[in-house]
Amino acid sequence: MEIKIALAGNPNSGKTTLFNDLTGSRQYVGNWPGVTVEKKEGKLKGAEYKDVVIQDLPGIYSLSPYTLEEVVSRTYLVTEKPDAIINIIDGTNIERNLYLTTQLLELNIPMIVALNMMDLVRKNGDKIDVKALSDALGCEVVELSALKSEGTDALVKKAVDLAKNKKKAEVKEVITGEAKAAVEKIEELLKGSVDDNFLRWNAIKAFERDEKAMEKLELSAARKSEIEEIIKACEKSLDDDSESIITNERYTYITGVTSKAVKKGRAKGELSV
Numbered sequence: 001m002e003i004k005i006a007l008a009g010n011p012n013s014g015k016t017t018l019f020n021d022l023t024g025s026r027q028y029v030g031n032w033p034g035v036t037v038e039k040k041e042g043k044l045k046g047a048e049y050k051d052v053v054i055q056d057l058p059g060i061y062s063l064s065p066y067t068l069e070e071v072v073s074r075t076y077l078v079t080e081k082p083d084a085i086i087n088i089i090d091g092t093n094i095e096r097n098l099y100l101t102t103q104l105l106e107l108n109i110p111m112i113v114a115l116n117m118m119d120l121v122r123k124n125g126d127k128i129d130v131k132a133l134s135d136a137l138g139c140e141v142v143e144l145s146a147l148k149s150e151g152t153d154a155l156v157k158k159a160v161d162l163a164k165n166k167k168k169a170e171v172k173e174v175i176t177g178e179a180k181a182a183v184e185k186i187e188e189l190l191k192g193s194v195d196d197n198f199l200r201w202n203a204i205k206a207f208e209r210d211e212k213a214m215e216k217l218e219l220s221a222a223r224k225s226e227i228e229e230i231i232k233a234c235e236k237s238l239d240d241d242s243e244s245i246i247t248n249e250r251y252t253y254i255t256g257v258t259s260k261a262v263k264k265g266r267a268k269g270e271l272s273v
């Protein structure tokens, strides 16, 4: 049976470099349905992986509905349900890259983080505690230098294992406090209207008033207004709009993760010797 693994990450995280390394010349390029965003698919190199297809997703910073690339990526993930996600992140820019990671984890699809640019991280004198990062995210993290093909074999093996075992990430508390309580109330209201695996993701999207995600659920007007009441109450209490509330929760979580796992070496801009 064919195994599908999606490759997701920020622009310039090394996605193309990794994709080329993983698939060699076994690539098929087309367009995503209805849009002119490039769609690249490839087969993993190596006889033992002949049934493994890698789907390259457009480079994105978020799963919000504001760009074509974001919508293409999230629609693929939610409707095609790949067996696993490889989330490639730029190790020299962890904070920004983890913003997408927190959203991908909410999709409840088995995921592995490929911590790329490790050659540069080392050169900069930075230290990343991979075990601490992995514990904090609730999913496996492997070090990688896509440019130098270092760590690719271990990444592939682990990603394929994950896809076969369907082992999901441990759910971590990214959204906390009143926002979490509101999201959980919305989850109760959405039960039955969505695939259970995507309950959390849809509840957060509903809380953010993400129309594109919600129109797929075909909720009744009554249900929609119940959800709106929950959102309004939370916004009033936290004195912020719901989308910003979620963004703030993500960044608070990410700051906690990086304070545990990342030690910066030389300050940026300082000359290396």
Ligand code: GDP
Binding pocket: 009, 010, 011, 012, 013, 014, 015, 016, 017, 018, 059, 116, 117, 118, 119, 120, 144, 145, 146, 147, 148
């Ligand atoms: P994409 O936008 O995510 O597809 O990123 P690319 O694969 O195009 O990589 C962006 C840039 O980073 C290119 O110049 C790559 O050569 C470089 N790059 C990718 N991976 C690594 C890595 O592990 N180490 C270093 N030093 N550079 C890398």
Ligand code: K
Binding pocket: 011, 012
């Ligand atoms: K690029």
Ligand code: MG
Binding pocket: 012, 015, 016, 017, 059
């Ligand atoms: Mg690219």
